[in-house]
Amino acid sequence: xxxxHPAPAPQSGRLTVVGLGPGAAELMAPxxxxxxxxxxxxxxxxxxxxxxxxxxxxQRLLDSDNRQELARARLAFDLAAQGRRVVVVSSGDPGxxxxxxxxxxxxxxxxxxAWHAVELAILPGISAAQAAAARAGAxxxxxxxxxxxxxxxxxxxxxxxxxxxxxxxxxxxALYNPRSLARPTQFADALAILRERRxxxxxxxxxxxxxxAAESLTVTTLAALQPxxxxxxxxxxxxxxxxxxxxxxxxxxWVYTPRWCSQTRATD
Amino acid sequence: xxxxHPAPAPQSGRLTVVGLGPGAAELMAPxxxxxxxxxxxxxxxxxxxxxxxxxxxxQRLLDSDNRQELARARLAFDLAAQGRRVVVVSSGDPGxxxxxxxxxxxxxxxxxxAWHAVELAILPGISAAQAAAARAGAxxxxxxxxxxxxxxxxxxxxxxxxxxxxxxxxxxxALYNPRSLARPTQFADALAILRERRxxxxxxxxxxxxxxAAESLTVTTLAALQPxxxxxxxxxxxxxxxxxxxxxxxxxxWVYTPRWCSQTRATD
Numbered sequence: 001x002x003x004x005h006p007a008p009a010p011q012s013g014r015l016t017v018v019g020l021g022p023g024a025a026e027l028m029a030p031x032x033x034x035x036x037x038x039x040x041x042x043x044x045x046x047x048x049x050x051x052x053x054x055x056x057x058x059q060r061l062l063d064s065d066n067r068q069e070l071a072r073a074r075l076a077f078d079l080a081a082q083g084r085r086v087v088v089v090s091s092g093d094p095g096x097x098x099x100x101x102x103x104x105x106x107x108x109x110x111x112x113x114a115w116h117a118v119e120l121a122i123l124p125g126i127s128a129a130q131a132a133a134a135r136a137g138a139x140x141x142x143x144x145x146x147x148x149x150x151x152x153x154x155x156x157x158x159x160x161x162x163x164x165x166x167x168x169x170x171x172x173x174a175l176y177n178p179r180s181l182a183r184p185t186q187f188a189d190a191l192a193i194l195r196e197r198r199x200x201x202x203x204x205x206x207x208x209x210x211x212x213a214a215e216s217l218t219v220t221t222l223a224a225l226q227p228x229x230x231x232x233x234x235x236x237x238x239x240x241x242x243x244x245x246x247x248x249x250x251x252x253x254w255v256y257t258p259r260w261c262s263q264t265r266a267t268d
Numbered sequence: 269x270x271x272x273h274p275a276p277a278p279q280s281g282r283l284t285v286v287g288l289g290p291g292a293a294e295l296m297a298p299x300x301x302x303x304x305x306x307x308x309x310x311x312x313x314x315x316x317x318x319x320x321x322x323x324x325x326x327q328r329l330l331d332s333d334n335r336q337e338l339a340r341a342r343l344a345f346d347l348a349a350q351g352r353r354v355v356v357v358s359s360g361d362p363g364x365x366x367x368x369x370x371x372x373x374x375x376x377x378x379x380x381x382a383w384h385a386v387e388l389a390i391l392p393g394i395s396a397a398q399a400a401a402a403r404a405g406a407x408x409x410x411x412x413x414x415x416x417x418x419x420x421x422x423x424x425x426x427x428x429x430x431x432x433x434x435x436x437x438x439x440x441x442a443l444y445n446p447r448s449l450a451r452p453t454q455f456a457d458a459l460a461i462l463r464e465r466r467x468x469x470x471x472x473x474x475x476x477x478x479x480x481a482a483e484s485l486t487v488t489t490l491a492a493l494q495p496x497x498x499x500x501x502x503x504x505x506x507x508x509x510x511x512x513x514x515x516x517x518x519x520x521x522w523v524y525t526p527r528w529c530s531q532t533r534a535t536d
Binding site: 130133145148162 | 388408
């Protein structure tokens with residue numbers, strides 16, 4: 001869809017939740033770019049709406065602060081129910097700790113038949129964990145889990161319970177929302193759980209703003225990791241017992257998790 | 269990089285492992301498309317090399333059967349060490365049960381300094397689980413795990429152990445390589461583990477060839493799921509205790525996992 005020829009409003013509205021990927025345009029799916037170009041209204045957290053641009057003057061940008069996911073989803077349904085073509089933007093994958101779940105929460109609770117008649121679609125994106133993993137090597141190369149450490153919407157006891165099981169299952173862990181100023185001690189608590197049963201030399205990858213201008217990648221170990229190295233914009237990938245390091249040609253280390261277990265090392 | 273102006277071979281070779289995403293060109297990252305266009309040699313499983321095309325006559329296609337991951341990775345290093353610009357293709361994300369880990373396995377074992385001098389990069393892609401999740405709604409909207417049921421490279425006892433912990437942690441599960449002709453009974457064994465502790469009405473999503481011409485999406489429940497519905501090209505997503513269904517405007521059901529736990533339902 002060319003920016004010079006915006007699509008006319010469809011008969012009934014359309015709401016698409018799109019994933020921008022980690023931030024760089026070169027990692028955004030062409031389907032997402034086309035949907036953004038065809039949108040009349042773009043709804044999202046201000047930072048992500050800016051990442052999704054530039055937009056044409058005829059496109060309306062309805063950006064808002066973070067932590068207003070449900071209000072944003074309701075606005076999007078309101079507009080789409082009026083016949084507008086609406087895109088809700090998320091960074092990463094909208095289906096992973098992002099706007100897609102909020103949109104369905106709102107839809108399920110809605111009484112308005114017009115909201116339920118909206119044409120709805122989700123377009124995936126490359127998640128922050130995948131972007132960090134690719135820069136680091138292949139730490140998610142075998143069985144892994146993705147867990148948010150935010151206790152805004154779930155009690156810490158459940159988070160701790162999940163971490164213990166993930167460690168006992170020897171899964172690689174990708175941890176989102178690891179540490180905020182509002183709960184400075186919880187990441188240390190999470191680290192204590194991980195250190196109880198995983199070796200000190202376990203590789204840890206810290207990916208911050210990967211795919212954006214200020215990106216940084218740190219490779220460390222479970223023993224050396226300090227909570228102060230981590231904030232809300234960091235994805236923390238903690239290796240399994242099998243995760244390994246290999247020297248990079250340009251210096252530093254790659255981190256990867258092989259496809260085999262020790263009993264079954266591949267030799268094809 | 270324009271196809272009409274292929275890049276000259278760099279001084280030292282370059283090996284890039286790229287993720288094609290689920291299959292449709294509209295879900296492939298532009299960075300991957302550019303790397304494919306700039307490649308001199310394209311290495312991969314025949315099906316994926318075909319998905320990655322079309323290529324120019326001056327580009328060499330080195331495709332091979334599946335299950336030859338290590339041989340393919342060695343070929344790629346051999347070519348890159350000669351100064352060639354080489355791309356190894358994976359479907360989905362190369363970092364998730366795919367070629368990136370195989371490339372690092374080969375690199376770690378290699379004695380040849382020329383292999384270790386190769387400029388190496390991994391470009392991520394949208395995984396099969398993400399593509400299936402987006403078509404289904406947002407089943408991966410909260411904490412989840414990604415587990416391969418293939419026992420080619422790990423014993424079944426480890427797979428069963430991981431499934432039990434994932435269920436006890438109440439994680440959503442995305443299961444890869446769920447059922448092959450060589451091990452027809454194991455998926456039933458996995459189902460038995462899941463059914464022991466997760467409710468019969470737990471939503472299950474079956475995504476097969478999502479993003480390709482023959483794509484199919486099935487929404488069912490843990491009680492109704494039959495092993496015969498599943499093969500190696502199916503991703504199986506099993507909900508947590510919180511995963512829910514919502515009616516679609518066009519008929520059928522969306523499946524999503526809310527961001528909240530029952531104690532902390534969001535009301536913003």
